[in-house]
Amino acid sequence: MITQERADFINEQEIEGILTPRRRPASAMVHELLAKAREMRGLSMEEVACLSYVEQPELVAQILAAAKKIKEEIYGTRLVLFAPLYISNRCMNECTYCAFRATNTSLKRRTLDQEEIAEETRTLIRQGHKRVLMVSGEALPEEGFQYILDSIATIYKTKVGPGEIRRVNVNLAPQTTERFRQLKQAEIGTFQLFQETYHRPTYAAVHLKGSKRDYDWRTTAFDRAMEAGIDDVGIGVLFGLYDWRFELMAMMQHIRHLEEKFGVGPHTISFPRIEPAAGSDLASRPPHAVSDADFLKMIAIMRLAVPYTGMIMSTRETADVRRATLELGISQISAGSRTDPGGYKDAEADENGGQFQLGDHRTVEEVVNDVVKLGFLPSFCTACYRTGRTGHDFMDLAKPGEIKYHCHPNAIATFQEYLCDYAGPGTKSAGEDLISIELNNMDGKQTAIALPMLNQVRGGERDVFI
Ligand code: SAM
Ligand code: SF4
Numbered sequence: 498m499i500t501q502e503r504a505d506f507i508n509e510q511e512i513e514g515i516l517t518p519r520r521r522p523a524s525a526m527v528h529e530l531l532a533k534a535r536e537m538r539g540l541s542m543e544e545v546a547c548l549s550y551v552e553q554p555e556l557v558a559q560i561l562a563a564a565k566k567i568k569e570e571i572y573g574t575r576l577v578l579f580a581p582l583y584i585s586n587r588c589m590n591e592c593t594y595c596a597f598r599a600t601n602t603s604l605k606r607r608t609l610d611q612e613e614i615a616e617e618t619r620t621l622i623r624q625g626h627k628r629v630l631m632v633s634g635e636a637l638p639e640e641g642f643q644y645i646l647d648s649i650a651t652i653y654k655t656k657v658g659p660g661e662i663r664r665v666n667v668n669l670a671p672q673t674t675e676r677f678r679q680l681k682q683a684e685i686g687t688f689q690l691f692q693e694t695y696h697r698p699t700y701a702a703v704h705l706k707g708s709k710r711d712y713d714w715r716t717t718a719f720d721r722a723m724e725a726g727i728d729d730v731g732i733g734v735l736f737g738l739y740d741w742r743f744e745l746m747a748m749m750q751h752i753r754h755l756e757e758k759f760g761v762g763p764h765t766i767s768f769p770r771i772e773p774a775a776g777s778d779l780a781s782r783p784p785h786a787v788s789d790a791d792f793l794k795m796i797a798i799m800r801l802a803v804p805y806t807g808m809i810m811s812t813r814e815t816a817d818v819r820r821a822t823l824e825l826g827i828s829q830i831s832a833g834s835r836t837d838p839g840g841y842k843d844a845e846a847d848e849n850g851g852q853f854q855l856g857d858h859r860t861v862e863e864v865v866n867d868v869v870k871l872g873f874l875p876s877f878c879t880a881c882y883r884t885g886r887t888g889h890d891f892m893d894l895a896k897p898g899e900i901k902y903h904c905h906p907n908a909i910a911t912f913q914e915y916l917c918d919y920a921g922p923g924t925k926s927a928g929e930d931l932i933s934i935e936l937n938n939m940d941g942k943q944t945a946i947a948l949p950m951l952n953q954v955r956g957g958e959r960d961v962f963i
Contacts, residue, residue, distance in 0.1 A: 501711075501713060501714065502713060502717050502720070503713050504712065504713045504716035504717050506750055506751065506753070506754035507695050507716060507747050507750050507751065508750060509696070509697070509743075511542075511750070512743055512746040512747060512750070515542050515543055515546045515746060516546050516549075516742055516743070516746060519543065519546045519547045519550055520550050521550065522547045522548070522550050522551055524553070524556060526547060527547070527548065527551055527556050527559070527560075528559075530544050530547060530548060531559055531560065531563045531801075534563050534567070534801035535563055535566060535567070537567055537570065537571065537804045538804075539801075539802055539803055539804060540798075540801055540802040542746055542749045542750070542753075544802075545745055545746065545749055545798055545799075545802050546742070546746060548560055548794075548798045548801070549741075549742045549745060549794075549795070549798060550742075551794075557790075557794055560794060560797050560798065560801070561793065561794070561797045561824075561825060563797070563801055564796070564797035564798075564800040564801055564824075564825045564826050565797075565824050565825060565826075567800055567801060567804050567826065568800060568824065568825065568826045568828075571804055571805065571900070572826075572828050572904075573874070573901060573904075573905055574872060574873050574874045574935065575828070575873070575874050575876045575904055575905060575908045576823060576827075576828065576829070576830060576868055576873040576874065576875055576876060577628070577807075577828060577829040577830075577876045577877075577878060577908075578626070578628070578829075578830060578831075578832050578861070578864070578865070578875050578876065578877060579626065579628040579629060579630055579666070579829060579830075579831055579832075580621050580624070580626045580628075580629055580630070580831055580832060580833055580834055580841075580861070581629070581630045581631075581632050581668075581811075581831055581834050581835075581836065582614070582617055582618065582621065582629045582630065582631050582632065582652065582841075583632045583633070583835070583836055583837060583838045583840065583852070584608070584609050584614055584631060584632070584633050584648050584838055585607070585608040585609065585633045585634050585636070585638075585838055586604065586606060586607055586608075586634050586837065586838050586852065587606050587607075587608055587634050587636040587638075588634030588635045588636050588707075589635055589636045589706075589707045589708070590635050590704065590706060590707035590708065590709040590710075591704065591705040591706035591707055592693070592703060592704055592705075592709060593703045593704075593705060593777060593779045594693075594703060594735065594737075594738070594771055594774060594777055594779050594780045594783075595774055595777065595780075595852060595853070596774040596775040596776065596777065596780075596851065596852050596853060597634040597852055598777075599636075599706065599707065601775060601776045601777075602776075603775045603776045604775055604776075607837075607838045607839060608638050608644075608838065609648075609838050609839060611647055611648070611651045613838075613839060613842075614648050614651045614652065615651050615652075615655045616842050617839065617840075617841045617842055618651070618652050618655040618662060619655060619657050620841040620842055621662065621841060622655070622656070622657040622660040622661060622662065623657055623660065623919070624833055624860070624861045624862075624919065625660075625861055625862075625865075625877065625915045625918065625919035625920070626662065626833075626861065626877070627661070627662060627663045627664065627877040627878075627879055627911065628662065628663065628664045628665075628666070628686070628877065628879050629652060629662050629664075629665055629666070630666045630667070630668055630689065630831070631648060631649065631652065631665055631666070631667045631668070631669075632667075632668045632669075632836075633645065633648075633668075633669055633670075635670045635707065635708070635709065642676055642679070645667075645669065645680075646679055646680075646683050649665050649667070649680075649683040649684070649685060650683065652665050653665060653684070658918075659918065659959045660918065660919075663879035663883065663960070664686040664879035664882055664883070665684070665685055665686060666685065666686040666687040666688075666689055666731070667680065667685050667687075667688055667689065668689040668690065668691075668731075669688075669690075670708070670709070671690060671714055671715050671717075671718030671721075672718070672721065672722075673721065674721040674724050674725050675725075677721055677722045677724075677725030677726075677727055678725040678726065680722075680725075680727065681725055681726045681727050685727070686729060686879070686882045687729040687730065687731045687764050687765060688719075688722045688727050688729070688730050688731070689730070689731035689733070689765070689767065690715070690718050690719070690730070690731070690732070690733075691732070691733035691734060691735055691767065691769060692715060692716060692732065692733070692734055692747075692751070693734065693735040693738060694734065694735065694738040694739045694744065695716070695734065695739075695743070695744055695747030695748070695750075695751070696738075696739040696740075696743055696744075696747075697712055699738055699739040700712045703738060703779065716751070719732070719751075719755060719763070720755075720758065723755070723758075723759045723761075728759070728761060728764075729764035729765075729882065730755075730763050730764060731763060731764060731765040731766070731767060731809070732748060732751060732752070732763045732765070732766055732767070733766060733767030733768065733769055733809075734747075734748060734768075734769075735769050735770075735771055736768065736769065736770045736771065736785075736787045736792070736795075737770055737771035737783030737784070737785055737786050737787060738771065738783065738784065738785060739784075739785050740785055741785065741787050741791060741795055745795060745798065745799065748766065748799075749802065751763075752803060752806075762803065762806060763806060764806070764807060765806065765807040765808065765809050765829065766799060766803070766806055766807070766808050766809070767808075767809040767810075767811070768792070768795070768796060768808070768809070768810060768822075769811060769813055770783075770787055770792065770813060770814065771783040771786075771853075772813045772853040772854045772855070772856065773853065773854045774852065774853040774854070775851075780853065789818060792818070792822075793818075793821055793822065793825060796808065796822050796825050796826055796827065797825045797826065799826070800825060800826030807828045807829055808826050808827050808828055808829070809827070809828075809829045809830070809831075810822050810823075810827040810829070810830050810831075811830075811831045811834065812830075812831050812832070812833075812834040812855050812856060812857040812858075813853065813855065813856055814856045814857065815856040815857055816856075816857050816859060816867070818856070819856075819857060820867070820871060823868070823871065823873060830864070830868075832859070832860075832861045832864035832865070833859070833860050833861040833864065834855060834857075835851065836851040836852040836853060836855065837851040837852075862919075862920065862921060862924055865915070865920070865924055865928070866923070866924050866927060869924075869927050869928055869931050870927070872931075874905075874908050874909070874912060874931060874935055875908075875912050875915065875928075876904070876907065876908030876911055876912060877911035877912065877914065877915055878904065878907040878908055878910075878911045878962065879911075879962075880903065880907045880962035880963065881903075883962075884962075886903075901943060902942060902943060902946060902963075903963055905935075905939070905943055905947065906943065906946045906947035906950050906963055907950075907962045907963060909932055909935060909936075909947050909950070909951055910947070910950040910951060910953075910954050910961045910962060911962070912928060912931075912932065913932060913951055913954040913955065914954050914959060914960075914961075915928075916928040916929065916932075917954065917955070932951070936948070936951075946963060950962075950963065
């Protein structure tokens, strides 16, 4: 029996105590907060609460502008691309918003075997991907947890010419410390887990059956992951289940807890909004649906609150919403995604077996073209985790702004690799133009690092990084 720790670092009373008195923030106070935020020192829970209630259009515009400035300052034009790889849609839980839930009979169930996982991986490699997020429902096949470990190994060892997946992040059920150790040994990048909602009564109402009913086991999962040596963890809330302001406050409490206990906060924050899912009434009509305007404001506020934490946007959102969020602080996006196991190989098939409805159906190359047009630099970099720059080390590097001497050259080198090996002629020429602009905009130190790397890639070397 697993010893159960209560996640009392999520404190609803404290949240209500902070939110309630800040419902009508004075303009002067908002200006003061934004001035502080622009110094990139982050925001307190009280300050996040205050900004979350700002409604006047000109003040909201200022919040968005401040987030844009911070994004440009810390992340420059870089945008990391990845793809989810769904290995199984079988599940024993009963999450009322998810098509994979146990009682949903309208879905073709499928657990990929290792050869099928290798096949999916080959398709992703041929599209140019270097980083995948392995995702699974919560019903393991006969081999038990070994299936998960084998699947990670399969993805890493699958090659297509010079192409390979260099970082496997995972989105899986919460594990015991021992299993987290095994995941660490399997060399996962980030362990990602969404809390769905931090509000206990709502959590109980939407999780009807199975181990996922245990709020505390889920909320304390990152403690066990970090104890097992996994220091890159990714948090998230499924927006639409409960009041988004409450969820932002709770995320801040979770971040504070990890920082106090382990000296480092989450590596990434994801912002999934509920999408329609097969057989789910709740997913079609989320009880606390977040409007596009609030969604953008929320992302901007989190950019100000935790300037150095990566922020992820998936293909749940439409291309237009995704474009708008890039400016505001999103640093990673998925591209060309399928959420049905086997969906990449069988790209023409319908998405029966998918987890939810996708908002963005474009291919990787279409997304690359679009972000290049918007002036962003697509990055396929996976260097940090492979050079040990995770957890504290990553934050030490990120905070003084030094990251631009690592991430930016790495982004350029991996984008060049993509252009050489996978891009069509139009994308290649637009991409080369962008690289020239990027080189022109670099300071001397950056150019001295980036140019030799670029020449190595152009000369045929692969996996060049610093
Ligand atoms: N089974 C594991 C779990 O629940 O944590 C991991 C995989 S689950 C497929 C990944 C995430 O998908 C969930 O954490 C949830 O936030 C998200 N999800 C489920 N249903 C969704 C929906 N209708 N719209 C958007 N995201 C959804
Ligand atoms: Fe299963 Fe995860 Fe979907 Fe819940 S969200 S039904 S646990 S796959």
